[in-house]
Amino acid sequence: MQDKPNTASTIPQLIESAAALYGDQNFLEEGATRISFSDFATQAKQVAAALIAKGIQRGDCIGVWAPNISEWVIAALGAQCAGATLVTLNTRYKGNEAAYILRASHSKLLFSIGNFLESDYPSMLDEEDLPELQDIVVFREEDNAPALKNLTRTSWQDFLEQSSATSASEVEARIAAVSGEDVSDILFTSGTTGDPKGVMTCHEQNLRAFSHFSDIVGLTPGDRYLVINPFFHSFGYKAGILACLLTGTTLLPHAVFDTTEILQRISVDKISVLPGPPTLFQSLLAHPELDKYDISTLKRATTGAAVIPVEMIEQMKSRLGFDVVITAYGLTESCGLVTACRADDSSETIATTSGRAIPDIELRCVDSNNQPVAAGEAGEIVFRGFNVMKGYFENETATQEAIDDEGWLHTEDIGILDEQGNLKITDRLKDMFITGGFNCYPAEIEKIMAGNDAITMSAVIGIPCERQGEIAMAFVVLKPGATLTDSELVSWCRDNMANYKVPRNIRFVDALPLNASGKVLKAELRKLV
Secondary structure: OOOOOOOOOOHHHHHHHHHHHHOOOEEEEEOOEEEEHHHHHHHHHHHHHHHHHOOOOOOOEEEEEOOOOHHHHHHHHHHHHOOOEEEEOOOOOOHHHHHHHHHHOOOOEEEEEOEEOOEEHHHHOOOOOOOOOOEEEEEOOOOOOOOOOOOOEEEHHHHHHHHHHOOHHHHHHHHHHOOOOOEEEEEEEOOOOOOOEEEEEEHHHHHHHHHHHHHHHOOOOOOEEEEOOOOOOHHHHHHHHHHHHHHOOEEEEOOOOOHHHHHHHHHHHOOOEEEOOHHHHHHHHHOOOHHHOOOOOOOEEEEEOOOOOHHHHHHHHHOOOOOEEEEEEOOHHHOOOOEEOOOOOOHHHHHHOOOEEOOOEEEEEEOOOOOEOOOOOEEEEEEEEOOOOOEEOOOHHHHHHHEOOOOOEEEEEEEEEOOOOOEEEEEEOOOOEEEOOEEEOHHHHHHHHOOOOOEEEEEEEEEEEOOOEEEEEEEEEEOOOOOOOHHHHHHHHHHHOOHHHOOOEEEEOOOOOEOOOOOEOHHHHHHOO
């Protein structure tokens, strides 16, 4: 087997390079679907041709709103072959949340799943104001799919047939025009303002970051990688899809988390690489019939985003059979990767730290004057290097607040660097908390809850949860004369926000503790839990 491709500076170049190197080897396997690296290059170009035929220009934004299925990969990377910018949408979004992202990014076209988890996704957008969205191309469209009144929906097959209107030379010219400095994707991340911000990253920096990741994890041609992390997140898209293309690894998408089903897939599909939040591995270890499954092919695991017991790392090696377990730290603004443990680190280092900076990155913890603190002392985590985002889309103010004059990106996370350069994350400057691997931003949840007619104001905090890590708790002040029960409010929240954001704990209060400037004192609320 030849060495992995590492000369590509764009994702379209990587697709061609992988096709040349790995040819007939399977790149994508899902159910009965088998797509080789060569076939994938052909199918991605077909998507690019169809988009060109529909008038999509270089730099236009294209959304993808679907679970982990093979069409997601073909459509997303096909759009990049047309020179378009990929915008990913969380499958848990409600229509208003997805519409905000589509409007903010000026997306011209959306690839969407049809019916998933008992919802017709295109229908969720039909009443939204989306003047720039020209078409919704629907994967796995059903014959009885509801018609849309205000938007157009085109089946995936009908869309692909439009590719015949574009010549192969036009597609090749588009691919050749893409540069490593072009924006490859905009992933939206919420902030303390409550409005999601679009993080722009470029082709070359993403490939460089995940070449390092692939080396650290030890991915090789022939590895079989079950990607449970959502493709809409950098963990699934970059540490998953791009890493597989970089290394000749077979990608096996997994759409819905179910512990028994995952154990069956490991056994039947001979999975060797398994990423996921700590809750995934805790679920596997706790499964009552774990010993009945053949999991002997497992070799490599990556995890992070939460505190992990040392014993869990040791059990991942002894009971699940992993040779390599890596914990890592990253954020959307860093292309998804800043630090990682190394394969020969001790279980304690892997469990209690997020490892060391990846190559060619500078990492510091700094005080309030932006001066480095001593090893062992807590400070804000900042980093500088090739993986720093290009900026927030159409938000220069927020970009300048995040990246200082010397090029350091301020994460607003608090950490400690030890003498060996291993990073331990201890707290967050912002109020963000993590539910089952998903980032939750109180300001965003509060902003949506403000739309409830019975509520004067609310404050949301994260509280510990054994299964999910943390969950949302809301303190709610009602308007005079208004009535609302816990269950009514939870039900309303489920209708208006992604499920992982929904407060599981509600406490109605007469007033919220405020400081002199009117800001809610979240520390006071935490004392009430």
